[in-house]
Every structure is written in C-alpha cells, then in structure tokens.
Amino acid sequence: MILVEGLRDNGHDPQYRASKIIVLKNAVWTPNEKGSQYHFAWKYDGNRVYGWNGANGYCSGLGGGWKGVSIESNGESSFINDIISGERLPWIWTGGRRKGRDFAWSSGKPFTGLNWSHTGLTGKRQPDNREAGGENCLAILNNFYKDGVKWHDVGCSHEKSIICEKSN
Numbered sequence: 001m002i003l004v005e006g007l008r009d010n011g012h013d014p015q016y017r018a019s020k021i022i023v024l025k026n027a028v029w030t031p032n033e034k035g036s037q038y039h040f041a042w043k044y045d046g047n048r049v050y051g052w053n054g055a056n057g058y059c060s061g062l063g064g065g066w067k068g069v070s071i072e073s074n075g076e077s078s079f080i081n082d083i084i085s086g087e088r089l090p091w092i093w094t095g096g097r098r099k100g101r102d103f104a105w106s107s108g109k110p111f112t113g114l115n116w117s118h119t120g121l122t123g124k125r126q127p128d129n130r131e132a133g134g135e136n137c138l139a140i141l142n143n144f145y146k147d148g149v150k151w152h153d154v155g156c157s158h159e160k161s162i163i164c165e166k167s168n
Contacts, residue, residue: 039164047157052137059164068095070105096138117150127153
C-alpha cells in the first residue's frame, strides 16, 4: 500500500474533502463521505474496453462486492470527474442503467441525476434516448459534445472502460 500525502480538495463541494488518498494494490481508497474504494479498470486490464454488461462484469469479477461506480453525491461526482479529466479519458461506464422511465444504480441506492449534460448529438438535454434500440446505460463523457465532463445515456453495446466501486 502506498500513501499519497496531502489534502485533496476538489474545489467543487465543500462537503467533500478527503484528507488522504491511499493507493492499494488494485484500487484507490479515499476517506470520503462514503468510504468507498475505487478500481480504475484501464490501469489494470491493458486499456481494454467493454460494452456495459462486460464492463460491469469486469467489476463483479474482481470479487468481494465490486460493482460499476454509483455516484450518489455532488462530491463523489466531482471526484469521478476529476479522475476522468486528469487521466484524459474520453469516457467511462458507470453502474447506472435505465429502470423503467428513470435510471438506477448498481448499488441499489437512490438515483439522483446530478450531472446530466445539457446537450448531445441532437442538441437535446440528457437523457434523450435518441439511439435506435434505446440508450439504456449511463456513461460519463469527457467533453465529447463540448459540454464538459457530463453524464449521457448511451447504447449499452458501446465500448468503454469503467470505474468500479466497492462500498464499505
């Protein structure tokens, strides 16, 4: 285990402040309000990409309760956005998937649409479900539509990496 010293303040949410970031063998743990561990798949799988089912299967295949990330607060959203920006990733999958007319997190926690984009390919606010066959999975895109790091509903067959999460 490697301890990365220093304060982490994402500058976006005064409630979110992790005093330390601890890098474990295959995950990062930050003592935030959730106390979660995060596994960044691209760092361990040779930059492979997966459809939503494959990506979330990758997380569960880690064992021990790993799932696609469930973003449950503004602070966690900012933390994940900082990772995506800092790693210069074009996009990642989350554990979010359409359930009826709304979305649900793989953690089972209540879904709040904290960071939906105001635009997409057709210029409509997300989620827009524009793709034939449905856009039933939640991805985070990094300024793909010149909109910043934002949530988009995406067809589940698209291929992306994933951030996995293990709640404590």
